[in-house]
Amino acid sequence: AFLRLGSWQLQLRQQQGHTLDARTINAVLSSYCNAIAHDQESCKAWHSWALMNVTALSHVAEGDELAVRHVVLALKGFFRSVTLGAYSEHSLQDLLRLLTLWFRYGGDVRVDTALTEGFERVDVDTWLLVIPQIIARISSPNVRVRKAVQTLLLRVGRSHPQALIYPLAVSSHESRSSESSSSARGRFAESILQQMRAHCDTLVEQALLVSNELIRVAILWAELWHEALEQAYRRYFYSENHGVEAMMQVLAPLYQKLDGGAATTSEAHFISLHGTDLKAALGHCREFTRTGSEVQLQSAWSRYYSVLMQLTRHLQEAKTLQLQHVSPRLLEARDLELAVPGTYRADREVVAIRSFAPTIKVMNSKQRPRKLSVTGSDGVEYAFLLKGHEDLRQDERVMQLFGLVNTLLAATDECARLDLGIQRYAVVPLSTNSGLIEWVPQCDTLHTLIRDDRLSRRVLLNVEHRLMLHFAPDLDSLTLMHKAEAFQHVIAATEGMDLYRVLWMKSPSSKAWLERRGNFSRSLAVMSMVGHILGLGDRHPSNLMLHRFSGKILHIDFGDCFEVAMRRDKFPETVPFRLTRMLVSAMEVSAVEGTFRATCEQVMGVLRQHHDSLMAMLEAFIHDPLIKWRLLQSQSNAADALKKAATDRLGVQSTETRRPSLPPSLLTSLEESFGYSLDPLELSAGAQPTPLHSARQRQWASHSVQRSDSVGVDGAEPEALNERAVRVIRRVDNKLTGREFGEELSVAEQVASLIEQATSNLNLCQCYVGWCPFW
Numbered sequence: 001a002f003l004r005l006g007s008w009q010l011q012l013r014q015q016q017g018h019t020l021d022a023r024t025i026n027a028v029l030s031s032y033c034n035a036i037a038h039d040q041e042s043c044k045a046w047h048s049w050a051l052m053n054v055t056a057l058s059h060v061a062e063g064d065e066l067a068v069r070h071v072v073l074a075l076k077g078f079f080r081s082v083t084l085g086a087y088s089e090h091s092l093q094d095l096l097r098l099l100t101l102w103f104r105y106g107g108d109v110r111v112d113t114a115l116t117e118g119f120e121r122v123d124v125d126t127w128l129l130v131i132p133q134i135i136a137r138i139s140s141p142n143v144r145v146r147k148a149v150q151t152l153l154l155r156v157g158r159s160h161p162q163a164l165i166y167p168l169a170v171s172s173h174e175s176r177s178s179e180s181s182s183s184a185r186g187r188f189a190e191s192i193l194q195q196m197r198a199h200c201d202t203l204v205e206q207a208l209l210v211s212n213e214l215i216r217v218a219i220l221w222a223e224l225w226h227e228a229l230e231q232a233y234r235r236y237f238y239s240e241n242h243g244v245e246a247m248m249q250v251l252a253p254l255y256q257k258l259d260g261g262a263a264t265t266s267e268a269h270f271i272s273l274h275g276t277d278l279k280a281a282l283g284h285c286r287e288f289t290r291t292g293s294e295v296q297l298q299s300a301w302s303r304y305y306s307v308l309m310q311l312t313r314h315l316q317e318a319k320t321l322q323l324q325h326v327s328p329r330l331l332e333a334r335d336l337e338l339a340v341p342g343t344y345r346a347d348r349e350v351v352a353i354r355s356f357a358p359t360i361k362v363m364n365s366k367q368r369p370r371k372l373s374v375t376g377s378d379g380v381e382y383a384f385l386l387k388g389h390e391d392l393r394q395d396e397r398v399m400q401l402f403g404l405v406n407t408l409l410a411a412t413d414e415c416a417r418l419d420l421g422i423q424r425y426a427v428v429p430l431s432t433n434s435g436l437i438e439w440v441p442q443c444d445t446l447h448t449l450i451r452d453d454r455l456s457r458r459v460l461l462n463v464e465h466r467l468m469l470h471f472a473p474d475l476d477s478l479t480l481m482h483k484a485e486a487f488q489h490v491i492a493a494t495e496g497m498d499l500y501r502v503l504w505m506k507s508p509s510s511k512a513w514l515e516r517r518g519n520f521s522r523s524l525a526v527m528s529m530v531g532h533i534l535g536l537g538d539r540h541p542s543n544l545m546l547h548r549f550s551g552k553i554l555h556i557d558f559g560d561c562f563e564v565a566m567r568r569d570k571f572p573e574t575v576p577f578r579l580t581r582m583l584v585s586a587m588e589v590s591a592v593e594g595t596f597r598a599t600c601e602q603v604m605g606v607l608r609q610h611h612d613s614l615m616a617m618l619e620a621f622i623h624d625p626l627i628k629w630r631l632l633q634s635q636s637n638a639a640d641a642l643k644k645a646a647t648d649r650l651g652v653q654s655t656e657t658r659r660p661s662l663p664p665s666l667l668t669s670l671e672e673s674f675g676y677s678l679d680p681l682e683l684s685a686g687a688q689p690t691p692l693h694s695a696r697q698r699q700w701a702s703h704s705v706q707r708s709d710s711v712g713v714d715g716a717e718p719e720a721l722n723e724r725a726v727r728v729i730r731r732v733d734n735k736l737t738g739r740e741f742g743e744e745l746s747v748a749e750q751v752a753s754l755i756e757q758a759t760s761n762l763n764l765c766q767c768y769v770g771w772c773p774f775w
Contacts, residue, residue: 002038003045006031006052025056043085047094050077051612054097071105072114079118082126092404093613095130096620103137103623106145115148124159125346127152132396135167136624138192139184146188153192161200162344165207166428168193170393172208173215173431206338210353211430213330214372217360218388218434220326221257221270223368225278226311227389228254229304244289244297255282266326273310277303321360321370330356340376341384341436342426352377360386365542371439383439390559392435396427397621398534398558404617405530408610415602420526423547423554437556442548447541450498450582450775464490464774480762487765490774491581498775499586503551516551518595521587523552525599528577531555532754533607533614533735535728537565539578540771562622562728571768579758582775592755600751608747611736618732622725 006028032049039045053074060067078098085091098118105111127134134153140146157164171189197204219227228250236247258275262268284300287293323331336353343351357373363385370386402422409415426438454461472478472486503520507513531539537560545554565573584591607614731740738745741753757763764773 002031002035003042003048006035006048010052022059025052025059028052029056041084043081043090046077046084047081047090050074050081050094050097053077054101068105068108068110071101071108071111075101075111075114075118079121083121083123090613091126092129092407093616095126096133096616099130099133100616100620100623102148103140103145106140106148107142109144112144112148119148119152119155124156127156128160128163128346130620131156131163131167132393132400133620133624135164135171135189138171138188150188150192154195157192157196158199160344160346161196161203162339162350163346164192164196165203165338166211166341166430168196169207169211170429170431173211200337203337206333206336209329209333210336210338213327213333214386214436215431215434216264217321217323217327217330217370217372218386218430220321221254221267222311222314223388224254224257225274226308226315229308232304233301244285248285251282264326264328265324274307277307281307315368319362321362323356323358323360326360331358335377340374340382341428342438343376343382350377351380354379357381372436383441385437385439386434387437388434390435391432392427392429392437393432394561395435395437395558396429397624398561399424399427401534401614401617401621402530404613405607408606408613409526409603412602412606415606418522418599418602420522420599420603422526422530423523423552440545440554443545443554444548445542446499446544446546446582446775447772449502449546450541453498453502464494465769467493468774480766483765484762487761487774491761494774496581496775497585499582500588502546503586506548516549517586517588519551520546520553521595522599523554524579524583524587525596526603527553527555528579528754528758529600529603529607529751532576533732534558534561534618535563535566535732536561536577537563537573538771539573541775544578563731571771572766573768573771574763574766575758575760576754577758579755580764580773580775584759592759597751597755600755601747604751605747608736608738611733614736615729615733619729622728 009024009028009031029049029052032045032052035042035045036049050073053070057067057070057074060070075098078094078101081094082091082098101111102115106115134149137145137149138153140149153164153168168189171185172193174183174186174189193204193208232247232250235250236244255278258271258278262271281300281303284296284303288296288300333353334355338353340351340353354375354377357375361371363369363371367387367389369388372384372386374382374384376382402424406421406424409420423440425440427435428437429435451461454463460466468475468486468490471489472482475483475486478486503516504513507516530536536555536558538557539555543555543557545556546552547554579592587594587596590596734740738747738750740750745753767773
């Protein structure tokens with residue numbers, strides 16, 4: 001009764017349109033306190049009381065004694081709620097709220113005491129849900145917080161070493177980073193690993209071996225040099241205020257690897273083929289900085305271009321990798337104690353690594369990910385996508401969010417009956433630029449399906465784009481209304497039924513087709529709503545996959561969250577989610593008005609109903625120090641800070657910014673080799689480079705440069721970062737309360753507005769051509 005009374009008091013104040021005042025807060029707290037007094041074992045009463053103390057905290061000035069009191073009481077409530085309801089719908093929310101308070105106020109001695117008492121009461125298994133968030137604070141500048149984090153991790157490590165071993169290995173690699181925050185994180189991770197050796201030395205050794213060797217396989221020397229030469233070229237010839245020292249800063253770590261010698265036959269082969277040219281090019285760069293002779297710079301880039309051409313041919317021809325050449329130590333690793341990545345569960349028997357497959361398939365895409373197979377101790381073969389050049393830590397956090405959403409949907413009868421949910425897969429970061437993703441079988445990207453369909457019908461892959469350029473050759477310089485006119489011309493001139501045709505032709509019967517169409521519409525609706533709340537961008541056809549048998553849509557690559565893509569200076573994504581004409585046509589005659597809209601309303605209703613749980617998860621997400629820097633990516637225009645020590649080690653002295661022109665033939669050849677002359681659609685279709693011939697393609701190249709030169713957290717002002725984080729939280733809160741368009745809308749009205757925005761030609765015509773808005 002007291003619990004219901006407190007809830008009524010809170011709702012009454014909100015329904016009257018008044019903001020909470022001290023009197024109402026105290027009345028609600030008193031009601032919840034009475035509820036606890038009458039039932040000390042009520043998880044819901046403790047949860048409500050703790051949450052109200054957090055609300056009260058926002059109405060108290062920072063540093064006020066009353067604020068600390070509310071923090072201590074909230075922590076006590078959350079600890080009791082988590083202890084009493086380890087598997088309740090509030091458990092993850094309470095844990096995340098608890099972490100937020102801990103990391104913000106843990107420096108206070110009274111808060112630290114409350115935390116110490118609470119940690120003793122909570123079962124160690126509970127913390128497995130939030131291991132990524134805890135490890136992210138392993139190097140907190142606050143001594144009390146840092147010590148508490150490390151103590152808790154050691155406690156978890158004694159009971160569940162398999163759960164900690166991969167994330168700690170990732171952090172330990174950062175000890176070699178030149179960034180102070182990363183190197184500190186790495187040192188503390190190494191310290192914990194050393195202490196874990198006392199009870200699981202073999203496991204730690206195996207984890208470091210597997211992690212290091214997988215990183216080696218993810219990005220081979222040929223790929224490292226190819227990427228570094230492109231970045232060095234951009235830094236010198238495109239970026240302002242960058243001289244030859246900036247170019248050599250990129251190449252310095254790779255020259256150090258060359259000097260360190262080869263560890264595998266693959267690396268030895270690389271040195272024998274390219275070592276002489278690379279060292280000669282370095283000599284020319286040193287001479288250029290000493291004399292300023294343009295001939296020396298031209299000679300250096302001639303050498304680099306020669307290496308680049310050989311590397312390009314080699315990378316194009318390599319379809320498989322033999323483990324004995326690229327990582328013999330991984331091939332020899334057998335019958336390990338280490339769990340197969342992504343499989344560890346506290347309540348199940350450990351599935352350990354038995355062996356690695358001797359052959360690795362290289363996928364045909366720009367980043368050249370590898371398909372890797374691992375045989376487990378249960379005899380099952382586990383397939384993974386080994387990705388280099390990408391930080392998967394954000395994808396790992398997104399999978400946590402999807403897990404929470406699936407739990408909320410499963411707890412709703414109607415959603416459970418329709419099997420609404422998001423397909424998840426294991427994501428295991430290995431370092432800041434590589435990781436493993438669980439292979440999801442029987443799935444194809446929409447781009448692949450459309451490409452194959454058009455090839456079978458002898459239709460050009462980029463026919464819409466060609467028509468648009470024919471109609472408006474100066475497309476990028478047009479006004480918005482003229483762009484919309486060109487876009488509508490293309491839409492009217494082409495059918496856009498490719499995906500509809502794929503679904504029909506690949507179904508064995510009309511019954512199977514009907515079932516797949518329903519699954520397609522519902523899964524698309526679920527991710528449209530969840531993706532909108534998350535602010536998920538970059539939803540081009542290669543980031544959406546279709547399951548061959550179920551017809552469900554699966555999303556991949558979650559690098560752009562919290563509307564970062566909407567805030568790009570060039571080619572901003574102006575739609576809340578992907579709902580282009582091909583997706584609409586595939587839903588058949590009802591289009592968005594049938595299953596799709598109904599499912600959107602059901603899902604949005606559940607998300608809004610569980611506003612507090614989602615906000616707890618997303619606030620922890622936004623304030624995670626390993627993720628937070630991405631919020632400023634779209635706004636940063638500053639150049640990377642130069643590290644003079646790196647260039648000094650190579651004997652290259654700092655010079656004034658000089659950009660002597662290379663011979664036109666060499667300049668064109670270099671830009672072709674980097675793909676700057678390719679239409680993005682032609683590039684994805686495997687087209688060969690052609691000379692630069694339009695301002696539009698130049699703009700695409702410079703856009704690539706701008707993205708690569710954006711600064712991270714170390715280059716951003718903390719005030720700007722915090723201000724952006726607050727705005728993001730407010731924006732997410734508005735979405736979950738229906739106020740994103742101003743006044744509060746009902747669920748149906750909110751969904752209608754979002755669908756209207758997503759299908760607007762005026763919005764779609766502004767998207768980058770590689771996003772394929774006409775598909």
